[in-house]
Amino acid sequence: MEPRIFAGPPAAGGPESLADHAARLGPMPRGSAAEATIPVIEASGLLGRGGAGFPVGRKWRSVAGQAGGAPALLVNGAEGEPLSSKDRTLMRLRPHLVLDGALLAADAVGADRIAIYVGSAHRDARDSIERALVERRDIRLPVQLFAAPATYVAGEESAAVHFVNAADARPTVTPPRPYERGIDGRPTLVQNVESLANAALIARFGDAWYRGVGRSSTPGSALVTVSGSDRDGVREIEIGTPIGELAEVAGAGRDPRDRQAVLLGGYFGGWVSAERGWGLPLDPVELRDAGSAFGAGVVAFLGHDRCGVRATARIMDYMAGQSAAQCGPCVFGLRAIADATAGLANGTAAGDDLARIERWSQQLAGRGACRHPDGAVGQLLSSLRVFGSEWEIHQRRRTCSREGFRSFAVPVVREKVA
C-alpha cells in the first residue's frame, strides 16, 4: 500500500512546510458545513485512533447535535502510552495535516475554539505544531496550545478536558462525558491527532477513496508503533494486515517461532502468543473479538529470551504508579496486584499470589472513574492466559524458565518512521 498519512517528503526531511503541504495536497474544501462534512466522515468508516476506536463521524454528529452553547474542540496529542510514538511523529512530520483536520472538525461541529493538547515531553511535536500555527493564515478561531503532563492518564478524554479547564490532568466522574459537557461546560469534541489527519484526507479525496484500502472489515490505513523488532519505529499499515506480515517487514521474524508473544494495543492492551497472533489481522474490531486490542496501534514483539511474567510485572508496576490516585479500587487494588506480580516475577511470591492477582483483577474492572484499572488488569489477565505455564513456574518453583531471569526490555521507542 502506498502511504497516505505519510505520503510526501521522507521523514528525514523533518516537518512539512505549509507551502509544500499545500502544493502536494491542494487546498481543503472550505466552508464545509456540518451537513456536508459529517456524512462523508461517517460513510468513510473512520474509527478513532486514540485507543477506543469509536466511529469518528458518529462522534462529530453527537457533538454537533448537543444543546448547551457553542462546542469546543480538543485536539488530543497527549500520547501517554509508553510503547507508542505515532502521534508525536505525526505531529512532527505532518503538522498541517493535523491542523487541516482540526479546522475541518471545528467547522463541522460548530466549535468556536480549539485547544491543542500535546504531550509536554514531545518537544519536537510541540515545536512543529507551534511553527505550523504561525504559518497558517486560515485560522479564524482562537487556538491555544496546552502541554499535557507526562502521565498515562493525562490523555484520557475527561482528564484532557479537566486539564484545559483547571490545569488538573486527572479524570473526572462521567457522565457527563466531554461531548455533553467539556471545556467551559460546553459540548466538546475530543479527537486524537491521527483521526483528524485522516479526516483531512477524507475531506479532500472522499469516503470511497478512504475505503479503497483495508484488508479486513475496517477500512483505511493506520499508524502503528512497532518495538521488539530489528527495525523498530512508526509505520503506516493497511488495516487488516496480518501481524506476521508486519513482523516480517519490521524484522521480527518470518515465522511465529521467531518470537514468543506480541503485546497489542500497549499497556492497556492484550498479549497474544506469536503462534496465534501471526495470523491475526491488525484491525480494531477483529482484535477486540479475539480478546486483544488494537488500541492506539502498539505492536510490541517479545523475544524468546524475555520472560512474559517479568514483562507483565514491569507494566503493572508502571500502571499502579500512574494511577491518578483518586479512586480506592485503583489506588489499593492496582498497587496490591503490582506488588504481588512483582513477587511472582522475582521469585519471592507468597503461597497463593497467583490466585490472588487473578481474583483482584477480576474484581477491579469497572470500578474506577476512568478505565485505567480496567486497561491495566485486562493486560494482566491476557498475560495469565498467554504465559500461563510460565506464571505457574514462577509461583510453584519461584524461578523462571527463561534463563537468568532476563527482564523485558522496556523498549525505547524511537520517533522515527521505519
Add this chain to the structure above:
Amino acid sequence: MLTAQPTSRAAAAELVVDRIACDGFGMCAELLPELIDLDDWGYPIVRSGDVPDELMDHARRAVAVCPVLALRLRRSVRP
C-alpha cells in the same frame, strides 16, 4: 386506552458509586449485603442491574447513610 404506568417501572433504579468521592467507609455493604460486597480494601463492589423492589427501602437507606454521599440511585428505564 393508556393507563398509569405500573409503579415498579417508575421506580426502577440502579446503584451507582462516585468512585472519586468514595472513601471506603463500608456502611453501604452493612446495610445492603444482598447487593454490595466489599473488596479487600473495603471499597464496594456493587451488583449491576436494577435494585429489586423488595430491596429498594434498604437501598435508599444505604444511599442516605453514606458519609461522603458517594452512593446514589440512578433511575433506569425498565424494558
